[in-house]
Amino acid sequence: MNVLLVTTCWWPAFARLAQLLMETGCGVAVLCPPGHPARMLPGVTVFEQRPFSPLRALSRAILRFDPVFIIPGDERASHHMHRLHGHGSTRERELIEHSIGAPESYSDTVSRIGLLARARRLLISIPAGQAITGEGELAAWIAAMPAPSVLKLDGSWGGMGVIIVATRQAAFTAYRRLRRQTSAGRAVFRMIVNRDAYWLADCLRGRPTEVSVQSFIQGLPSDLSMFCWKGEVLAAVMGEAVISLGATRPTSIIRLINRPDMMDTARRLAGEMRLTGFYGLDFIIEAVTDRAYLLEMNPRPTSLTNIRMQPGRDLPGALATALSGTPCPPPTRLPEGTLVAYFPLAWQDGHPDATHPQAHLDVPWNEPALMAEMLQQRWPERQLLARLEQACRRAARSIARLPARFNRALRRS
Structure with a gap:
């Protein structure tokens, strides 16, 4: 059961997933950039990511490791898999479809507007929103819709491409700032200062980006992470935010929940799009109505993916079971209502058990080298x-x- 993890960034949670998959009995290889925390795992096979020839790097890893399943770790890696499906060999195309599902849904998994259009057709609750191709469209939105609004840049992650705006001037400033994030000058700056060449490679390749705007909904951010198999949700974990690093930044401490409305949304999307693999759904629970509004989909594992609960809520175990046909029980059982402190995000706001002594600490205690690496700044910032x-x-x-x-x-x- 060889599983290939593919990433172009340095998220420590993806290294944690690699460790958990190894614990389920999977052979694991990681196609990643230099300095990725997964390199600290003993027993993992490492392949070098290539910013300017990512499809060649992915093909080489597939040929040498012969995986039965591929997991993208970020939106850019998902885009690379979509491109390889269009240009690769028959073996590569079949493997990608086996790993992430139906090709006709690929574009909507990485497009916020495309995903929400599908959700609207399925009568799923979503905020009002549209794509913004110029400042004229943004001005028309501001004139027609009550403030505040949320501007989002497709292909971004970790809250970097999301800005909440309350005034017309702030909206135009935010729009220009988001467009600058994809500029060649900014990409060259990142390559020189951070040794991160992926943004420049995107610019040279002409990868399309899209800015969208949504109505702001006052409420509680919540997430659902799921593992799907041929359009069926085999396992899902849900959590609501307790502590976040900022209004549009990742959540560091969550409370495990179970909401039938969020689960119904997940099942409808998985069936409609014939999804396979790991996906995250972002929701906002409206404060006044308690209605769960779908905000966006992440076509990859999220931090919540690593929380192994009972069968049906154990995503790494669900993958191992689907590949082997043998049940893979989780090592621990976490009941609903449990507080979970993500490692290492919770440490950025101070040690979590100083504030929440009852929180479950999602820490790879048995891998001290991985722990030490995850606690450091990301490699580009070092x-x-x-x-x-x-x-x-x-x-x-x-x-x-x-x-x-x-x-x-x-x-x-």
Whole structure:
């Protein structure tokens, strides 16, 4: 049961998934960039990712490792698998379809607007939204819809391409900022400072990007992570946010929940799109009505994927069972209502058991080298120029706060 994990970024949760899959009995290889935490796992086979020839790197990993299943770890990796399906060998196309499902659904799994259009046809609750191709369309949206709104950049992740805006000026500023994120100048900057060449490769390849806008819904962010097999949801885990790193940033501590409406949405989408593999659904539970609104789909595992509950709520175990035909019981059973502190995200807000002594700590205790690597800054942020840039930013913020501090000191005197 060889499983190939493919990623172009440095998320530690993906390394944790690799460890969990090895515990279920899968042979694991990772196609990843230098400095990825998964490289610290003993027994994992590592293949080098190539920013400017990703399809060749993926084909080479498939040929050498001979996997029976491939898992994309980020939206860009999903896009690479879609492209290889269109240009690869018969063996590669069959393997990709076996791993991520029906080809006719690929475009909608990576397009927020395409996904929500499908959801609308299935009568799933979604916020109002549309694609924005220019500032004229944005101006028309602002004139017609009540504030605030949420601008989103397709192909982004971790909250980097999501901005909440409350005024017309803020909307235009945010739109221009999102467009700059995909500019060649920004991509060159990332390659030089962070040694991250993937954004420049995207620019040179002309990978399409899309900015969309949605109505803002006041409520509680919640997530559902699922493993699907030929359009059927075999396992799903749901959680609601308890502590997040910011309004549009990842959640660090969640509470395990079970909502039939979220599960119904997952089943309808999986059946309609004939999904196979790991997917995450982002919801907002409206404060006034308690209705679950679908916001977007992540065509990859999320942090919630790594939380192994009982059968039917154990995603790594569901994959191992689907591949082997043998039940794979989870090592622990977590009841609904349990607080879970994601590792290492929860540590960024301070040690979680100082605030939540009852929280389950999602920590790979039996892999100390992996733990140590996951606790460090991401590899791109550890580069010399990146550290210098961070120091300059901190100094600039401190200088900008000096007048306010001076005024407070004068008032106290």
